[in-house]
Amino acid sequence: MHDRLRNNLREERARRNLTQADLATLVGVSRKTINTVENSVFIPSTVLALQLARALKTTVESLFQLPE
């Protein structure tokens, strides 16, 4: 678990009624990538973070935050 980066990916995905597979298809990555990012096991690259934000129609800052 990374404590250097928090994310709201699971909440944002659920708000749009998307499954991990749905979001994976939208972004063009595997389901395990979505899963590892949601569980804070993996810190995504800038490109992937931007793709996730675009797919969820939000901003990177609203998906990922540095802890105070």
Next chain:
Amino acid sequence: MQSRSPVEIADQFSRKRVTLVAVATFVFLGVQLIAGPFWGARRGTPYISQIGWVINAFVLLLMLAIGSGLLRNRRIRSLVDDEVSRHNREMGIIAGYWVAMAIAMGLYVMTAFRTFTAREALYLVVTPSVGVALLTFCYLEWRAHRDA
């Protein structure tokens, strides 16, 4: 019957890959423990068994290196080898590298007490480092799939 999406196919392939690579690695390590060419060679193990170790280690490294490179479908291939898999593969290679370095340095120290042939030393460096590299990759992939 509804056809499966590329994400589902890639997911299934990726899970199978973890099992396949883990089993192949355990078999490789198990065979070395039971009848390895290093120890076996001293008992007069046939030449083919000693060559078998090189082929086995090479195939395992190839599995780690190319990942899903043999899949025909480009889309599925890119899904199976996406960012997380590439990261997990790199972590496996790094773990294997450090094990190889540690054993090589250990052998260097050990040569003060006994001699090793080049074949023995190479065998002792390569076997555990290949095993650790692949098992690290498998563990990280398994963890990535867990709860997905």
